[in-house]
Amino acid sequence: MQSGFATLDWLVFGAYFLMLAITSFMLSQGTIKNSRDYFVGSNTMPMLAVAVSVLATSQSAATFLGGPEYSYRNDLTFVGFYLSALLAVIFVSKVLIPRFYAINAITVYELLEIRYGARAKYYAGIMFLIGRLFASGARLYIGALAVSMILFGDITFLHVNCAIAFLIVGALAYTYFGGVKSVIFSDIIQAVTYIGAGIAVLVYLYTTLNYDINTIVTLLNAEEKLRLIDWHVTVASEGSFTVVGLLTGWLLLNIAAYGLDQDMTQRILSCRDAAAGKRSLYYSVLFTVPVVLIFLAIGLLLYLFYQHHEVAQSFQGEKVTIFMYYILNEMPEGLKGLVTVGAVAAALSSTNSVLGAMASVAVEDLYKPLKLRSQPQTHDAHFVAAARIGVLGFATALSLMAMLSYGVHHGSDLPLLSFALGVMAFAYSGLLGVYGAAIFTRRGSEKSVLYALLGGFITVLALQPYLFGINIDFAWQIILGTAVSFGIMQMSRR
Secondary structure, eight states, rough: OOOOHHHHHHHHHHHHHHHHHHHHHHHTOOOOHHHHHHHHHHBOOHHHHHHHHEEEEEEOOHHHHHHHHHHHHHHHHTOOOOOHHHHHHHHHIIIIIIHHTTTTOSSSTTTHHHHHHHHHHHHHHHHHHHHHHHHHHHHHHHHHHHHHHHHHSSSSSSHHHHHHHHHHHHHHHHHHHHHHHHHHHHHHHHHHHHHHHHHHHHHHHHHHHTTTTTHHHHHHHHHTOOOOOOOOOOOOOOOOOOOOTTTTTHHHHHHHHHTTTHHHHHHHHHBHHHHHHHHHHHHHHHOOOOOOHHHHHHHHHHHHHHHSSSOOOOOOTTEOOOHHHHHHTTTTTTTTHHHOOOOOOOHHHHHHHHHHHHHHHHIIIIIHHHHHHHTTTOHHHHHHHHHHHHHHHHHHHHHHHHHHHHHHHHHOOOOHHHHHHHHHHHHHHHHHHHHHHHHOOSBHHHHHHHHHHHHHHHHHHHHHHHHOOOOHHHHHHHHHHHHHHHHHHHBBBO
């Protein structure tokens, strides 16, 4: 099948990658003296830049396409997720960030080493790496799938792999040489790009509908599409954002995402001090809300656009979101290229950060202590080189995971993507239980950390509908997983 790109689309796409090449070269010119400089910028990063980087890291191609899908099928209650996130960052800034800065941490798992011992840090680091490999590999696959559909007009294995290569090379261009400094400033570029693409689509949709604002609000309100709060209490898995869920399971998820996941927290630890780190967290959530509203508004306008038409949301047997369907079938010349660039930018902003985060845990928490134990005089330059090797290694691992996702997803009915996208929650439940015990109790030991991490992971896994047919809402899954993990920690005295 021929590509759906016209000449103007290719020009937009080419200009974007030229910008990537130029900015990656400019941002990689700084001198990296040691691993602290490479991973947390020697705590010199501007607070607002970090806030935008955290915003960009929290988004992905799945968010870029999934936000419109949610409001198209439901309402605006997804905004509540970020109000839950605001409560979470208040907790993280009051309880966790001061502790991380007090020990001059490069990774968040160093806190467990002080509390329980070196092996506790290793266990948590390995759990993070496994979870991130699955979750970010699948996100990379979703981004590549979207790019292949738009760019090549098909989703063959070869073209999806080409799209994976586009994304991973773009991420490496920033991460490999410049470390976290390059990643943070590149995230600003990516955020501006995909937000700009979203605004352009929103304006185009509004003009093509030929409705005034009052008419749009009246029509949407009549269909209950403008609801912001869901007061229902549900146990069954519905993918909803009820008030009860937002104040329990989703709140725990956000605490883990902003405070216990090195992918997000690495940026916060690059600020000058704890106060700046706290402010960057608050601003990142406040900046995210209007961005999410842009993509939810796209979904609402798509609902009006398609309300009198039957829409078969599929592409060569692949189920696609309503936004992707619109891009493939309705998007005009030029705007299709811009939206493709937006999807690439969203995918890059989440991929380049995870490469640095995984490398920081692998080097600082796993490799460096062993190396210094055997060779105490090892020079800092050695660990900078190890960090770059780690970035390359994890880029390869994520690419292979994305390719594996393609094979498994197209070869069986197993909902791999649902599992892989939520797999960090499996790791989060264990981490939440362990950190809860470490901070609020005097219980737990080095050995119990391992059992608690596994207990939380296995509990959430056992509650998945594709294993034992248990149909329970995600918020309750993470609550139960955290409770099991915390309970295991309480069974052991240090």
